[in-house]
Amino acid sequence: MSTILVTGGTGTLGTPVLARLRAAGHDVRALSRRSREHPVDLTDGRGLDAAMAGAEVVVHCASSPRGGDDVAAGHLIEAARRAGTVTNVVYISIVGVDVVPFGYYRVKHRVERMLLESGLGVTILRTTQFHDLVATVTDTVAKVPLLPVVLPKGVRVQPVSVVEVADRMAELAVPLPAGRVPDMGGPEVRTLVELGRAYLEATGRGGRRVLALPLAGKAYAAFRRGGNLTPRHAVGKVTFADYLADRS
Template sequence: MSTNEGPVLVTGATGTLGRPLVERLLADGVEVRVTSRRPRPESDDRPYHWVTCDFGTGRGLDAAVDGVAVIVHCATSMRHEVAYARRLVEAVRRSGGRPHLVYVSIVGIDTNPFPYYRAKLATERLVASSDLPWTILRATQFHDLVAAMTDAQRRLPVVLTPSGFWFQPVEVSEVAARLAELARGEPAGRVEDLGGPEMRTASELARTTMRAGGWRRPVVPLRLPGRAFRAFRRGANLAPDRAVGTVTYDQYLAGRAARARR
């Protein structure tokens, strides 16, 4: 654990990554505090402390960070990524504590001018310059995100995919497990990237998603203009030397289908 004593705070605890991270920490016997914009559901009896707070306004953040030993920052925003992290750091400074701040980021953001990636890179720099002990983990795209790109087009006559794009999707529970490990350890700065076990084209992934869902559409690749999309075509979002994930995209889809049948 950290050199300080206290709970691990997980921001964005009800999100795609936050949920499995919280479950992993609880399974490991870690004292957990979570944040959410929503009040705690009455049916939720899991053994953690729930703090309702809003990163948009900062309301509730002081209570959330008070006395924590580690913060795993999973709360994210396409438009306000840097502002969220800045409010978090400011709340920590007001508290007088020095928790270990663990931030999850994205592979390739320093070579891709995609706006959200620029915001993630700026947030990495904010974390590193915060005067707090810190760790940053970059991961490739989650399986869920890759599947959603196709699922969102189910009602269309064709499925559009970005031409020349490759993805290296990773299972979110494996990212959560790595974050839990980092949260229990000492601050390590920028750690090695975490990539999925295989690289596949966007078109191939789209066809695989449709096949697993029992539907079919023509796949139409589109060549998208601009520097950000050129970076994707160069493979800036890939980590071939860090293909350490074990769950393949097909296995993810099979698991998703099995859960849907329950």
């Protein structure tokens, strides 16, 4: 069994990854600022050296849409080099980070390049958006009760189950790195408007009016072209309808 570090161990993906690795008998260290055992701040690297000591595998799930993922990755890479025991850094990325000029995607792509150029053993898995993201986006734009729910026109998504992604990440968390592995997408491609309507219906807000609004910009155009999709890697089994049924 291996000693494995999981960053973002209390997050949407990190929590199920952590559970799977511990169930498999690994010595797992969950890194976070509030952890009693392994308090780590990835923004400045504090606590990383102590947490990294003796680790063989790092599963990097921590991420922030507000920015700073590249800075955090830099601290993680340097600590792994100093430790001298890390043979595989497993990183969760997003399908389309190399073709969709969206700020968060660009940073994720930069982290991929940093890892590949680090000299460390690396495994990179790109997935499509989680079902939870569709729910979050819809909830965000539906906050004002009497106004229409406005979603971007013509944007298709291929949502995947976070549970299935966690299973795959746990499989990849082994001492031998695999490089860039095949992408992982959900079982179906639907428009964000369609899924937003389905989510509102499932959460008792089916009467809300949904508008499809065309947007401007290169990122929106890239999403409309399907840069965020991977239909040839539709390996997920859980549909959005399954996700909604499970929530209810």
